[in-house]
Amino acid sequence: MSHLIVLDNEAVQALSDPSHKKHVHVLSQVQMVAGRKSRDLSVTVVVPTAVRVEAGWDRTVPAWAFLNGLRIGDITLDGRNANIAASIRQGARVSVADAHIGAVIQAATATKVTVITSDPEDIRRVAADKEVNVVSI
Amino acid sequence: MIEVLDLESRMLPTACTTKLWYASAMDVMQAVDRINELLDSDMGQTSNTSMRIPTALRDAAAIAVRELGVAPSTTALTAAALRTRLEAAVMQAVLDDHFRQYPETRPSLGDLAVAAAELDSHPLAGEPARIRQAALEVEARHPDAEPEDVLLWAEARALPAS
Numbered sequence: 690m691s692h693l694i695v696l697d698n699e700a701v702q703a704l705s706d707p708s709h710k711k712h713v714h715v716l717s718q719v720q721m722v723a724g725r726k727s728r729d730l731s732v733t734v735v736v737p738t739a740v741r742v743e744a745g746w747d748r749t750v751p752a753w754a755f756l757n758g759l760r761i762g763d764i765t766l767d768g769r770n771a772n773i774a775a776s777i778r779q780g781a782r783v784s785v786a787d788a789h790i791g792a793v794i795q796a797a798t799a800t801k802v803t804v805i806t807s808d809p810e811d812i813r814r815v816a817a818d819k820e821v822n823v824v825s826i
Numbered sequence: 827m828i829e830v831l832d833l834e835s836r837m838l839p840t841a842c843t844t845k846l847w848y849a850s851a852m853d854v855m856q857a858v859d860r861i862n863e864l865l866d867s868d869m870g871q872t873s874n875t876s877m878r879i880p881t882a883l884r885d886a887a888a889i890a891v892r893e894l895g896v897a898p899s900t901t902a903l904t905a906a907a908l909r910t911r912l913e914a915a916v917m918q919a920v921l922d923d924h925f926r927q928y929p930e931t932r933p934s935l936g937d938l939a940v941a942a943a944e945l946d947s948h949p950l951a952g953e954p955a956r957i958r959q960a961a962l963e964v965e966a967r968h969p970d971a972e973p974e975d976v977l978l979w980a981e982a983r984a985l986p987a988s
């Protein structure tokens with residue numbers, strides 16, 4: 690079983706700031722991922738690059754060293770994802786970042802997809818009929 | 827040849843010195859950065875290694891690849907397992923460093939159990955207070971309990987008494 694965990698803008702903000710009121714909540718999720726990886730379970734944490742833009746996460750800036758070190762992978766907005774995201778944005782009337790999250794969900798091949806988000810309703814809308822585990826922060 | 831062997835015998839003490847070498851050359855976070863760079867770099871380049879693994883493990887891996895289809899090859903299986911363990915080690919080192927800097931952010935057993943429930947779509951995921959209470963009860967008797975132990979206890983406590 691493979692598990693893909695997607696972060697939204699607020700999850701990124703919470704994780705990056707130790708004083709954020711949701712920091713420990715998101716950090717707990719990441720700690721669980723590290724523990725499961727150490728047991729050879731297939732768990733991957735990713736951030737869609739449009740979310741990274743919205744969050745201001747520039748990987749070359751030292752302030753983001755903590756998140757860079759956690760091996761949170763980029764999912765780029767390539768041509769294929771852009772097509773899916775454009776369709777989602779038109780249909781669901783969501784932000785570009787949320788549309789990109791929707792594209793990631795819809796294109797995912799993982800057995801399970803979880804999105805950590807402050808906006809569970811939008812995530813359910815962009816997921817459409819694809820099954821997704823929404824963790825509300 | 828004798829000179830070379832003599833030189834090697836002086837350079838290579840019997841005990842492994844890897845840790846000492848790293849301690850003198852780079853700190854843990856520098857090592858993490860370097861490992862991350864390497865994990866993100868081109869994986870197309872390969873090397874033969876002199877790494878020795880138990881013969882039985884090698885044979886078991888070959889059977890798993892051939893008969894169970896767990897990976898395209900034993901090399902791919904070994905590389906994937908190594909990558910997963912390295913990623914876990916790096917993540918934990920980064921988290922440990924963060925907890926050293928901000929000890930107040932270290933999640934409690936209850937926090938981790940709630941996170942586990944959320945990631946697993948556990949039936950009690952929407953009842954964090956119940957999970958946190960279970961964590962307190964489990965931790966009082968089993969200080970080394972895992973988040974999954976807490977969820978099992980919380981689930982058992984949630985069952986109606988017969």
